[in-house]
Amino acid sequence: MFWLMFLLHVVLVRYTAPEGLAMGKPGCRTKCGTVDVPFPFGIEPGCFQEGFDLTCQHNATDGTYKLLSGNVEVREILLPTSQVRMDTGISWQCYDNITRNITYSSTELNFKSTRFTISHIYNKFVSIGCDTLTYNTMMDYNNYKYRTGCVSVCYSRESLQNGTCSGIGCCVTPIPPGLNFCSFSFDTNFNSSTLSVRDFKRCSFAALMEEDSFFFKTYYVTKVYDYSYYSNVRVPTLLDWSISNETCEVAQRMENYECVSSNSVCIDQTTGLGYSCNCSKGYHGNPYLEDGCQDINECADSSICSGSICLNEPGGYQCLCPPGTLGDPSHGVACYPRDHKMHIGITIAIGGGAGAALLILVLATWFLIRRLKLRRNKKLKQKFFKQNHGLLMQRLISPTEDASGRMKIYGLEELEKATNKFDQTRILGCGGHGTVYKGILSDLRVVAIKKSKIIKQSEINQYMNEVVILSQINHRNVVKLFGCCLEAEVPLLVNEFISNGTLSDHLHVQGRRSLQWKDRLRIALETARAISYLHSAASMSIFHRDIKCSNILLDDCLTAKLSDFGASKSIEIDQTVIITAVQGTYGYFDPEYYHTGRLTEKSDVYSFGVILAELLTRKKPYSICTSLEGGGLIAHFITAMRENHLFDILDSQIVEEGPREQLEEVAVLTEKCLRLRGVERPGMKEVEVRLEVISGSTKGLEHPTQSGSQSSWDHTRVANNRKSKGEISRQYSLEEEILLSAEFAR
Ligand SMILES: *[C@@H]1O[C@H](CO)[C@@H](O)[C@H](O)[C@H]1NC(C)=O
Ligand SMILES: *[C@@H]1O[C@H](CO)[C@@H](O)[C@H](O)[C@H]1NC(C)=O
Numbered sequence: 004m005f006w007l008m009f010l011l012h013v014v015l016v017r018y019t020a021p022e023g024l025a026m027g028k029p030g031c032r033t034k035c036g037t038v039d040v041p042f043p044f045g046i047e048p049g050c051f052q053e054g055f056d057l058t059c060q061h062n063a064t065d066g067t068y069k070l071l072s073g074n075v076e077v078r079e080i081l082l083p084t085s086q087v088r089m090d091t092g093i094s095w096q097c098y099d100n101i102t103r104n105i106t107y108s109s110t111e112l113n114f115k116s117t118r119f120t121i122s123h124i125y126n127k128f129v130s131i132g133c134d135t136l137t138y139n140t141m142m143d144y145n146n147y148k149y150r151t152g153c154v155s156v157c158y159s160r161e162s163l164q165n166g167t168c169s170g171i172g173c174c175v176t177p178i179p180p181g182l183n184f185c186s187f188s189f190d191t192n193f194n195s196s197t198l199s200v201r202d203f204k205r206c207s208f209a210a211l212m213e214e215d216s217f218f219f220k221t222y223y224v225t226k227v228y229d230y231s232y233y234s235n236v237r238v239p240t241l242l243d244w245s246i247s248n249e250t251c252e253v254a255q256r257m258e259n260y261e262c263v264s265s266n267s268v269c270i271d272q273t274t275g276l277g278y279s280c281n282c283s284k285g286y287h288g289n290p291y292l293e294d295g296c297q298d299i300n301e302c303a304d305s306s307i308c309s310g311s312i313c314l315n316e317p318g319g320y321q322c323l324c325p326p327g328t329l330g331d332p333s334h335g336v337a338c339y340p341r342d343h344k345m346h347i348g349i350t351i352a353i354g355g356g357a358g359a360a361l362l363i364l365v366l367a368t369w370f371l372i373r374r375l376k377l378r379r380n381k382k383l384k385q386k387f388f389k390q391n392h393g394l395l396m397q398r399l400i401s402p403t404e405d406a407s408g409r410m411k412i413y414g415l416e417e418l419e420k421a422t423n424k425f426d427q428t429r430i431l432g433c434g435g436h437g438t439v440y441k442g443i444l445s446d447l448r449v450v451a452i453k454k455s456k457i458i459k460q461s462e463i464n465q466y467m468n469e470v471v472i473l474s475q476i477n478h479r480n481v482v483k484l485f486g487c488c489l490e491a492e493v494p495l496l497v498n499e500f501i502s503n504g505t506l507s508d509h510l511h512v513q514g515r516r517s518l519q520w521k522d523r524l525r526i527a528l529e530t531a532r533a534i535s536y537l538h539s540a541a542s543m544s545i546f547h548r549d550i551k552c553s554n555i556l557l558d559d560c561l562t563a564k565l566s567d568f569g570a571s572k573s574i575e576i577d578q579t580v581i582i583t584a585v586q587g588t589y590g591y592f593d594p595e596y597y598h599t600g601r602l603t604e605k606s607d608v609y610s611f612g613v614i615l616a617e618l619l620t621r622k623k624p625y626s627i628c629t630s631l632e633g634g635g636l637i638a639h640f641i642t643a644m645r646e647n648h649l650f651d652i653l654d655s656q657i658v659e660e661g662p663r664e665q666l667e668e669v670a671v672l673t674e675k676c677l678r679l680r681g682v683e684r685p686g687m688k689e690v691e692v693r694l695e696v697i698s699g700s701t702k703g704l705e706h707p708t709q710s711g712s713q714s715s716w717d718h719t720r721v722a723n724n725r726k727s728k729g730e731i732s733r734q735y736s737l738e739e740e741i742l743l744s745a746e747f748a749r
């Protein structure tokens with residue numbers, strides 16, 4: 004109530020302790036009435052740091068609480084700024100125009116030998132009155148003494164003005180920093196000879212208070228209350244406090260360093276002795292307690308990213324643009340649509356009244372419906388985006404970096420436009436993992452857009468797998484991934500469009516001009532390069548797991564491009580084996596992997612061996628239509644090798660075209676790749692080198708004398724040919740058994 008007199012303008016910004024965070028030591032009271040009492044302050048013994056003990060007085064008569072430091076009331080404790088707001092008294096003096104008597108009372112603020120100093124930034128020395136000279140005697144923490152004065156004079160009552168404290172009835176002076184003592188007194192003999200002020204009864208005041216809380220009113224001077232009233236007037240004063248006398252530098256080396264919470268910082272007191280603690284940027288809570296500083300969830304404030312997506316992180320947050328838009332909201336670049344459409348201003352010349360009005364009504368309705376629809380669509384898109392790990396992806400693939408040729412996130416709209424709303428006529432093929440559409444992007448780039456048929460989380464994960472793997476690969480024999488779209492129910496992949504179909508089409512579709520041997524050999528080499536690159540050259544080892552002819556695409560120049568990484572697994576480069584559920588395509592997968600579930604790089608080598616066999620024989624690895632009786636191509640191939648009638652099962656076309664020796668060498672390599680035990684198969688790098696050597700000899704049939712590895716290879720080949728037939732036949736029979744068991748399992 005007494006505050007009212009000086010505080011008509013005050014707006015107290017209450018410091019509220021963050022919800023759910025411990026503010027005091029366990030078992031300690033942290034509230035007195037409505038005032039929070041965070042550690043190092045405390046009420047009960049053992050709950051406070053030395054010098055921060057407070058008492059909480061409860062008045063049972065009117066149910067109020069009073070928090071006191073000594074005999075000064077504490078209104079508020081501010082941890083982040085190391086301040087307290089206290090109620091302090093005022094000095095006053097009243098002049099009686101009838102008796103000409105002067106009555107006065109003087110006050111002092113005494114914070115000597117406490118941890119508090121008076122903030123010189125927020126507080127001012129205020130003096131109010133007519134014909135008033137006030138002295139302020141001060142002392143700082145070094146026991147230096149200061150004295151200032153403030154004069155306020157009124158020529159007449161009419162010269163006073165509300166709100167201005169300019170020496171007319173009111174004056175303000177700043178104070179020096181680091182004070183812990185002040186006392187105010189009046190010069191009772193002060194006479195400025197303005198006689199008119201002696202005509203009325205009036206009082207003068209002096210106080211040290213928060214400048215922001217003070218607003219001068221003319222009636223402070225002109226209206227006189229009962230004198231006892233003034234003795235109870237309190238004004239807010241802001242005090243700084245520090246936790247100890249040492250500087251941060253010294254304290255941090257000491258045992259009783261008080262900033263014990265992680266993510267806290269030490270702040271040297273600039274206007275006094277000692278230091279205080281604060282939570283680091285992006286954290287809030289109590290730095291004086293262990294784990295007292297907690298991450299601020301900035302995203303709880305929904306307006307913080309205004310329109311973009313907010314991602315809370317320890318100590319901060321990020322604003323990300325929604326899918327299909329570009330921008331950098333964290334750095335003040337607002338998100339804008341990727342395909343920035345010009346909003347066509349509709350200008351309608353209203354010629355004839357009623358007709359035009361009707362038109363506008365229709366248009367408005369149409370617009371409204373469209374907007375509602377768009378909004379619903381947008382919500383749905385956002386849901387899918389989340390479901391499709393959009394946020395994760397967005398961090399993986401920077402949306403702003405597509406200019407540098409990296410992956411990009413496409414909006415659904417853009418892809419719908421590119422594929423004519425996924426028109427049937429645009430379907431290129433239906434793979435095991437989904438449908439592939441041909442699309443033409445707005446920049447006239449032709450792309451293949453892959454869309455899964457089934458909506459299962461596992462399937463989506465497979466897609467994400469492909470995206471993550473392809474985003475790390477850059478090889479001329481691997482299909483390039485331009486980007487993806489996460490806004491559809493299932494993620495869409497946007498790949499390089501490869502025009503000439505799959506290797507499988509070229510080999511097995513009837514009536515198609517068959518590939519020449521030299522092309523087949525080159526395709527084999529390019530495929531081997533791609534696989535070898537995946538195994539070793541990429542930043543982490545990648546096993547494709549689904550290598551087959553229909554996953555090798557050919558472009559106009561018949562360059563091979565490996566595709567479909569849906570089943571691929573990436574592993575740390577020094578890890579060589581992983582156990583997984585068997586995945587792959589029947590006829591291509593490694594029998595050892597099939598039996599043990601142990602995935603190694605040699606599984607891909609086996610699949611590649613099957614492709615080599617296909618290239619040599621132009622037969623499908625395992626199909627009901629195989630004219631070969633008793634099992635698949637592989638079994639047949641190996642039998643033919645064993646029984647030395649290889650040339651009977653080779654494609655007659657290449658027997659005519661290819662040098663006999665070259666065919667033989669590829670056949671031997673094929674047999675090696677198809678070894679039953681993974682350890683016996685060559686590594687992919689070895690296969691690649693071997694194929695390079697073989698194709699290098701296309702021109703001259705004679706081997707040029709080459710590296711040691713070549714001769715050792717030849718040596719093993721000879722040894723191989725001489726190997727006992729028993730081993731090969733064991734291999735064959737085991738394999739057959741596996742293939743048969745696989746058949747039963749399905
Ligand atoms: C308690 O409150 C009543 C009513 O406001 C007051 O008269 C009394 O003096 C208060 N007692 C103390 C100890 O402050
Ligand atoms: C303490 O941290 C808060 C929040 O980061 C900041 O507002 C305040 O100014 C800091 N206090 C000091 C004394 O630096």
Ligand SMILES: *[C@@H]1O[C@H](CO)[C@@H](O)[C@H](O)[C@H]1NC(C)=O
Nearest residue numbers: 099100101102103104105106
């Ligand atoms: C005025 O002051 C005189 C002397 O200082 C004193 O005797 C007298 O009682 C005072 N009058 C009042 C009304 O306070």
Ligand SMILES: *[C@@H]1O[C@H](CO)[C@@H](O)[C@H](O)[C@H]1NC(C)=O
Nearest residue numbers: 161163164165166220221222
């Ligand atoms: C100052 O404000 C008070 C009310 O707040 C009003 O009664 C008074 O007339 C004002 N004085 C001047 C000089 O404007």
Ligand SMILES: *[C@@H]1O[C@H](CO)[C@@H](O)[C@H](O)[C@H]1NC(C)=O
Nearest residue numbers: 192193194195196197198201
């Ligand atoms: C103040 O000064 C004026 C002129 O200097 C004098 O007439 C008057 O009596 C003085 N008043 C007091 C209270 O000393």
Ligand SMILES: *[C@@H]1O[C@H](CO)[C@@H](O)[C@H](O)[C@H]1NC(C)=O
Nearest residue numbers: 100101201202203204205225
């Ligand atoms: C004293 O001041 C009051 C107003 O404060 C006024 O009404 C009264 O007339 C004054 N008396 C004398 C003797 O000047």
Ligand SMILES: *[C@@H]1O[C@H](CO)[C@@H](O)[C@H](O)[C@H]1NC(C)=O
Nearest residue numbers: 053116117144247248249276
């Ligand atoms: C801090 O210094 C003041 C005076 O410089 C002294 O009175 C007080 O005891 C000291 N406090 C501590 C905790 O050292």
